[in-house]
Amino acid sequence: MHREGKQTITVGLAQIAPVWLNRQATTDKIIQYIAAAGEKGCSLVVFGEAFLPGYPFWLSFTGGAQFDDSLQKKWHAHYMQEAVQISQGDLAAICQACKAHHLAAIVGCIELAKDRGNHSLYCSLVYIDATGNIASVHRKLVPTYEERLSWSPGDGHGLRVHPLEAFTLGALNCWENWMPLPRAALYAQGEDLHVAIWPGNLPNTQDITRFIARESRSYVVSVSGLLRKEDITDYIPHSEHILAKSPAFLGNGGSCVAAPNGEWVLAPVIEEETLLTVAIDHAKVREERQNFDASGHYARPDVTQLTVNRQRQSIITLED
Secondary structure: OOOOOOOEEEEEEEEOOOOOOOHHHHHHHHHHHHHHHHHOOOOEEEEOOOOEOOOOHHHHOOOOOOOOOHHHHHHHHHHHHHOEOHHHOOOHHHHHHHHHHOOEEEEEEEEEOHHHOOOOEEEEEEEEOOOOOEEEEEEOOOOOHHHHHOEOOOOHHHOOOEEEOOEEEEEEEHHHHHOHHHHHHHHOOOOOEEEEEEOOOHHHHOOHHHHHHHHHOOEEEEEEOEEEHHHOOOOOOOHHHHHOOOOOEEEEEEEEEEOOOOOEEEEEEEOOOEEEEEEEEHHHHHHHOOOOOOOOOOOOOOOOOOOOOOOOOOOOOOOO
8 A cells, every 4th residue: 555645536537449450540549538637637547458559359250260361361460560569669659648647547559569579469458657657568368269369368477566646556458357366466466446448348347347346445447448330441451341240339338437345436338438537535445445355464375375477478588
């Protein structure tokens, strides 16, 4: 627990659509919403999973598992072209915006990882602090279902927490939030503000958000993306094949916030592109930890312990 800093902060939930599969245009939109969150006095603004440049929605309804299919190859090649290369400075403008507006941001990215050969994609959750510094990059541990046709498995390097005023913040991607041990790894580092990012859709958030809040006695902020059929443009190669089978909403939102007692601070919001804001009070965390603290007075480290490997994984070690 951080005694320093404001006890009550405002958090922004950017439930918005990317300029789908367009890195630069989506970056510009992120910067606009960082500015809007700054104007609303937010200490943190959060964007959905894979938001930059977008979630690979086409996989589930265009035969994504067809081997050696020419269309799937073209879409994947375009996805790689629009992915984020952090080492090349693709997030620099977003970092500068955080610094200029004095707030932290969590941005879901599709990362082209130079340390893994620069030709595989990772679903990465990037935490940028209020000084504009990239404090951690967490690569999703296990891509879910058809995501494995596009994304590679990550590692534990990003299982970290960060001070944010009086709070200690941690975050996970999508179905990682259903994984008990990664959650426990964050709890044990003092997390009391948990951020869960999602590509969109109410069924993802409506149960797990309150459950994690009740389990951890922490605030839980779930932020979902949004994608409508009209957001699919001809910037994407052969977009007509994606449009032909797309529903009206590919991601309908579902962003929400639960308090440390498991009750709603903000019930899920769907089918609306908006910047939501909530005020959260650290005193509520302290109140709920009185009767349960999963890593403190209600833990039994003499019986059960967790070991976490936070080394960044690579297939090569160069010794020159």
